[in-house]
Amino acid sequence: MTEPVAPPLPGGGEWLRLHPATPLLKGGIALIAVIGFILANVRERLIEAFVGGPDGGDLIEELYQRGHLGWAIAIVLGALLLGVVAFFLSWRMHTYRINDEAVEVRSGILFRTHRQARLDRIQGIAITRPFIARLFGAARLELSVAGQDAKVQLAYLKGSDVDRLRHDILMLASARRAEEGVAPGATAGGAAGSPDATGPDSLIGRRVTELLAPELDPQEAPPESVVRISPLRLAGSLLASGATLFVLVVAVVLIVVTATGRELGFLFLFVPAFIGGAGYYVRKVTRSLRFSIAATPDGVRVGYGLLTTSNDTLPPGRIHAIEVYQPLLWRPFDWWAIRINRAGHASSGSGSQPATTMLPVGTRGDVDKVLGLLLPGLASADTRHLILAGMVSSGQTPGFAVDFVPAPRRARWLRPFSWRRTGYALAGDAVLLRKGLVWRQLVAVPAARIQSLHLDQGPLSRALDLCTLTLDTVAGPVSASLSVLDRTGSLAAFDAISRAATAAGALEDGSQRVALPAEPQPPRPENDR
Amino acid sequence: MTDHSNDAVPVDPARVRSKRVEVGGDWKRVSRKYIGVELVGVALFGLVAIGATLVFSLTRWFAQPFGWILVGAAVVTTLVMFAVAPRRVRSIGYQLRDDDLLFRRGIMFHRVVSVPYGRMQLIDINRGPVARFLGLAELRFVTAAAATGVTIPGLVDSDADALRDTLVSLAETRRAGL
Numbered sequence: 076m077t078e079p080v081a082p083p084l085p086g087g088g089e090w091l092r093l094h095p096a097t098p099l100l101k102g103g104i105a106l107i108a109v110i111g112f113i114l115a116n117v118r119e120r121l122i123e124a125f126v127g128g129p130d131g132g133d134l135i136e137e138l139y140q141r142g143h144l145g146w147a148i149a150i151v152l153g154a155l156l157l158g159v160v161a162f163f164l165s166w167r168m169h170t171y172r173i174n175d176e177a178v179e180v181r182s183g184i185l186f187r188t189h190r191q192a193r194l195d196r197i198q199g200i201a202i203t204r205p206f207i208a209r210l211f212g213a214a215r216l217e218l219s220v221a222g223q224d225a226k227v228q229l230a231y232l233k234g235s236d237v238d239r240l241r242h243d244i245l246m247l248a249s250a251r252r253a254e255e256g257v258a259p260g261a262t263a264g265g266a267a268g269s270p271d272a273t274g275p276d277s278l279i280g281r282r283v284t285e286l287l288a289p290e291l292d293p294q295e296a297p298p299e300s301v302v303r304i305s306p307l308r309l310a311g312s313l314l315a316s317g318a319t320l321f322v323l324v325v326a327v328v329l330i331v332v333t334a335t336g337r338e339l340g341f342l343f344l345f346v347p348a349f350i351g352g353a354g355y356y357v358r359k360v361t362r363s364l365r366f367s368i369a370a371t372p373d374g375v376r377v378g379y380g381l382l383t384t385s386n387d388t389l390p391p392g393r394i395h396a397i398e399v400y401q402p403l404l405w406r407p408f409d410w411w412a413i414r415i416n417r418a419g420h421a422s423s424g425s426g427s428q429p430a431t432t433m434l435p436v437g438t439r440g441d442v443d444k445v446l447g448l449l450l451p452g453l454a455s456a457d458t459r460h461l462i463l464a465g466m467v468s469s470g471q472t473p474g475f476a477v478d479f480v481p482a483p484r485r486a487r488w489l490r491p492f493s494w495r496r497t498g499y500a501l502a503g504d505a506v507l508l509r510k511g512l513v514w515r516q517l518v519a520v521p522a523a524r525i526q527s528l529h530l531d532q533g534p535l536s537r538a539l540d541l542c543t544l545t546l547d548t549v550a551g552p553v554s555a556s557l558s559v560l561d562r563t564g565s566l567a568a569f570d571a572i573s574r575a576a577t578a579a580g581a582l583e584d585g586s587q588r589v590a591l592p593a594e595p596q597p598p599r600p601e602n603d604r
Numbered sequence: 605m606t607d608h609s610n611d612a613v614p615v616d617p618a619r620v621r622s623k624r625v626e627v628g629g630d631w632k633r634v635s636r637k638y639i640g641v642e643l644v645g646v647a648l649f650g651l652v653a654i655g656a657t658l659v660f661s662l663t664r665w666f667a668q669p670f671g672w673i674l675v676g677a678a679v680v681t682t683l684v685m686f687a688v689a690p691r692r693v694r695s696i697g698y699q700l701r702d703d704d705l706l707f708r709r710g711i712m713f714h715r716v717v718s719v720p721y722g723r724m725q726l727i728d729i730n731r732g733p734v735a736r737f738l739g740l741a742e743l744r745f746v747t748a749a750a751a752t753g754v755t756i757p758g759l760v761d762s763d764a765d766a767l768r769d770t771l772v773s774l775a776e777t778r779r780a781g782l
Contacts, residue, residue: 221748418748526749527719532625534712540623547749562625569627573718577703580722581778 088174090181094231096211097169098162101230106158113151171229173240175247178218180227192227194248196220198418199374199389200241201430204234206382212282216240221418221549245373245390300370300448302434302441308410309363312436313356315404322352363435370448377430387430393417394449395524396546397433398553399442399466399517411442411466415449416551431552442466450505450519458502465509465517469495477502479509480568485539486559499544499557499568504579506546506572508557518555520546522572523579530569532562544568627706627716631697637738638696638758642689644734650682698756703778705745705771707754717754722778723747727768731761743767 094100099107161184169182179191201217208214213231220226232240313319333342364381371388378386396416405411413434434445446462447454453462457477464472464479471478479498486494493512500507506525508518525546532542540562546555560568657678661671691711699706708716728744735741735757741764745754759767 525720526723526747527717527752527754529715529717530625532714537623537714542625545751547747547751549748550750562623566625566627569716569718573704573720577720577722577778580720 090170090172092170094213094233096213097231098166100208178227190227192218192220197248198393201387202237203385302368302444304366375448395548396553396555397449397519401515410436412436413445414552416548416553418549452504461500461502465507482559483561489559508555520555522575525576625714629699631699634696634758635760639690639693640738641734646685653678719754721774724775729764
């Protein structure tokens with residue numbers, strides 16, 4: 076059952092089937108439970124029907140006495156059989172194919188679906204291993220492309236194949252052909268070979284080793300590029316979060332009310348809220364436990380999860396905005412978090428949400444490392460100081476060529492505390508926005524990913540000769556907007572940034588499409604720069 | 605066409621001395637007929653606002669002096685909107701620069717948007733009932749960011765189609781993958 080028939084390579088461009096346990100994992104478990112339940116109940120009756128013995132008093136007995144038992148069993152069994160056949164057929168009909176242009180999935184029995192995702196449009200590849208699927212050695216692969224609910228899901232595949240498959244897809248996508256053979260061979264061999272090498276050859280043994288194996292295969296990324304989070308710090312960061320503050324306030328209010336009040340019955344009203352709150356913490360913890368972010372040859376890989384493990388690989392250049400932020404309560408510990416905007420946009424379910432958290436909690440050193448992974452251009456020597464300045468300092472730091480342009484002094488009328496921190500910098504291939512004194516934020520937007528930018532000015536800002544600069548990126552948790560900037564300064568910045576955005580876009584366009592089949596290009600007008 | 609220059613020929617010298625966000629260059633205005641569309645919109649708004657407050661006042665739903673104040677406010681708002689409609693339309697402008705589309709609108713809340721041509725995902729052309737009657741169309745430039753919001757209203761039909769074709773061909777030569 077668990078030995079897959081799928082060939083080891085996605086190559087050949089032929090249609091492949093999914094893991095045979097797929098129907099079970101996709102809801103077939105319920106079917107099995109029903110079968111089991113029916114069998115357990117009916118078995119005695121069946122025996123009795125032939126041997127002949129009275130007694131009982133449940134539904135089956137009732138049916139039996141009215142003589143409908145045969146029909147009932149026939150109907151139930153028929154339905155079950157239909158279910159099994161349907162599941163089997165849906166598995167048979169669900170095939171996928173990977174060639175050097177696209178990933179295609181065909182599915183459905185009556186209503187056939189054929190979905191195709193172009194490789195050069197892939198925004199990220201996520202691998203999820205739900206706990207039950209891990210028991211079967213299966214995993215789910217999700218290719219996200221830009222657009223609402225636009226993703227191709229390969230559920231489920233053989234767990235040990237998935238990493239290699241992703242590697243191959245990303246290799247194809249980045250137009251480096253798989254002829255570089257040695258590298259993929261090495262990683263794939265490592266992924267597939269390690270269980271066999273260490274564990275016993277039996278099926279159970281292999282499953283156990285797979286379950287106990289570290290979430291991130293140590294051979295996949297150089298260890299110095301890996302950022303991990305200790306569980307202790309994670310727990311601390313959760314305790315010092317705003318949610319905890321809220322819970323404490325509610326608890327204090329409740330205690331005061333109960334102490335002064337008469338009735339305690341209304342406390343039961345808070346039971347659902349309590350359960351919900353506990354669920355929030357549990358979800359947060361399980362999503363962030365065993366978190367790791369690392370640079371792999373295919374892109375930045377983010378992995379997390381204790382029982383249900385997920386990992387997500389972002390090819391280079393798929394990050395639209397980055398925010399480094401610090402909740403107020405984290406300041407004594409100097410902890411920071413990083414989140415990003417990305418184009419893969421999942422609309423269904425929180426479980427399939429693409430990971431936007433790149434660092435749940437980390438020190439300054441971790442932030443430096445992660446930013447280096449996400450935006451290598453930013454970590455160069457002459458812009459590195461900007462990150463630190465953007466995180467903690469305000470005003471200008473003397474002695475550097477590139478620096479934050481601060482808001483003018485008159486901005487204090489609108490931002491009495493944070494006006495000194497407010498500032499922007501154009502550093503190489505990214506725009507940095509710094510803001511917030513109490514909730515410190517540093518937003519970095521790669522110039523090539525800026526979709527558009529705009530300047531806004533309301534009556535208050537006009538009176539003070541200020542305006543607001545906004546960089547529009549794809550939807551996500553990060554918003555890149557900076558108010559109370561000097562008007563003339565931001566006009567110059569507006570110009571400079573829009574020029575940088577155009578230049579970066581043009582540059583990247585060339586490099587990205589270089590290996591793709593030639594497309595008919597219309598003649599360029601002569602006003603091209 | 606002046607390209608990316610701050611000190612280009614100003615539209616109006618008095619404005620540049622003001623504290624208004626103003627990008628120089630050769631701004632194209634939308635059709636004057638678009639004022640008609642705006643006026644119809646304002647008239648509809650006025651009809652609803654004044655009518656509703658009046659009905660509520662006459663049927664004594666509102667306490668008496670308060671009700672008439674509301675009616676007065678609705679009337680004044682409508683009149684002010686009528687008065688500024690031409691200026692609001694005049695404030696809408698766009699510029700095709702070498703590498704980006706520049707768009708501006710608003711008097712009190714002014715906004716200037718710059719969209720590099722390569723970021724285009726699609727272009728919509730819409731025609732409302734009044735605009736269609738006046739032979740106008742509205743062009744929407746859509747990027748991957750929902751907040752871009754570049755909607756150029758009040759283009760003469762043929763201009764809108766021509767502008768769309770220009771923008772598409774410009775975007776084609778500077779295409780950037782998402």
